[in-house]
Amino acid sequence: MKNTILGSLYLSLAASIWGGMYVVVDVVPPLELVLLRYVIAILALLTIGFITKQSWRIEKRDWLLVFIIGLVGNTISIVTQEVGTLLSTAQMGAIITSTTPAFLVIFAGIVLKEKITLKKSISVILASIGVGIIVGNAHIGSSHQLGGVSLLIAALTWALMSVLIKRVPGQYSQIVITTYAVLVAIVFLTPITISRLDELDFQAIMHPSIWGGLLYLGVISTACAFLLWNRGLQMLTASSGGLFFFLQPIVGTFLGWLILGEQIGLSFWIGTILIFIGVLLVIREE
Numbered sequence: 001m002k003n004t005i006l007g008s009l010y011l012s013l014a015a016s017i018w019g020g021m022y023v024v025v026d027v028v029p030p031l032e033l034v035l036l037r038y039v040i041a042i043l044a045l046l047t048i049g050f051i052t053k054q055s056w057r058i059e060k061r062d063w064l065l066v067f068i069i070g071l072v073g074n075t076i077s078i079v080t081q082e083v084g085t086l087l088s089t090a091q092m093g094a095i096i097t098s099t100t101p102a103f104l105v106i107f108a109g110i111v112l113k114e115k116i117t118l119k120k121s122i123s124v125i126l127a128s129i130g131v132g133i134i135v136g137n138a139h140i141g142s143s144h145q146l147g148g149v150s151l152l153i154a155a156l157t158w159a160l161m162s163v164l165i166k167r168v169p170g171q172y173s174q175i176v177i178t179t180y181a182v183l184v185a186i187v188f189l190t191p192i193t194i195s196r197l198d199e200l201d202f203q204a205i206m207h208p209s210i211w212g213g214l215l216y217l218g219v220i221s222t223a224c225a226f227l228l229w230n231r232g233l234q235m236l237t238a239s240s241g242g243l244f245f246f247l248q249p250i251v252g253t254f255l256g257w258l259i260l261g262e263q264i265g266l267s268f269w270i271g272t273i274l275i276f277i278g279v280l281l282v283i284r285e286e
Contacts, residue, residue, distance in 0.1 A: 010232030017225040028210075030082035032200060033217070035189045038074075038182050040218025041226075045179040048223070054173050058180065065167055066177060070184025073161025074226075078185070081154035087147030092268075096151040102127035102278050103159035108238035111163045123278035130274030133267055165233050174230040182222070 028036065049056070058066060081097060088096075102124040109116035168177055205211060 006232075006235060010228040011236070014225040014229040014232065017221055017228075028200065028205065028214075029196070030086050031079060031189060031193045032196060033214075034078050034082050035186065035193045036214055037217040037222050038186050038189070040214060041222035042179060042182050042186065044219045044223040045175060045182065045227075049173075049175045049179060052175065054176050056176055056179075058172065058176070059169075062169060062172070065164065066180050067184055069161055069164050069168075069177070070181035071188065072157050072164070074181045074185035075188050077154045077157035077161060079189075080150045080157070084147045084149075084151030084154055088144045088151065092144065092148060092151065096148055097155045097158070099127040099130070099152070099275060099278075100155045100159045100162070102275075103156050104162055104238055107160050107163040108166075111160075112166055112238055114238060119281045123281040126278030126281070127275045130271040130278065133271035133274065162229075162233055163238050165230050166238050170234065174227055174234070178223075178226045178230055182226070 084092075084096070105114075105116060106124060108114040165177075205214070
């Protein structure tokens, strides 16, 4: 019971933090933004790791798993998420990535052999229809539609990564695993973005609201939230743990309306309701 409560708390905090990041920093291109937040995050993680005297040793047989986690979750998922958020809206970003729990059910069944029940299958279908209504809305421009597709890829890859986290042996600290996964992402992203860093408007970035947003993304949204999410997943089943993503659209939609003045249309709420129904079906079963 104690582990369930703690795991739920960790996942709730992580999802709430991620819900707020859709309204932070919109002046830095997606790839450069991801690299900057990871550089900040890895400095924070290394500091935490050395202060807590973590063991950084990983067995050879586990390196491939850590590499895949870093590639799928910390690289592909986060990059497509940033691209999708740039091309869409804060609300759409929060809602579409909230389909992660439904896709996580499928991956948990394939990878972890968790039972895929009728309710879980229905939840996936409803969530997919909800995403289709949001992305396929005729009043949404082609840029937003492309952003929606990118966000959907982000949701799929994050769900896969969340399941793979369950395969990591419990002997390793989540600080260590998260640090190595972020390092994998930095290795992939640096050759792509390094030549374009000199094109950034560093004068604009030095504005308090911008560098403050970067610090939020790097320290809070990446280092702290990744640790909370990975730790929470270790305490719950993959299917039930992923359900805490439903907090993202609540926070993201509220902040998008409050801070960015984004409007909320009928089709958006219809898609949202279908996604919530799909997620709640799984919650009730768990």
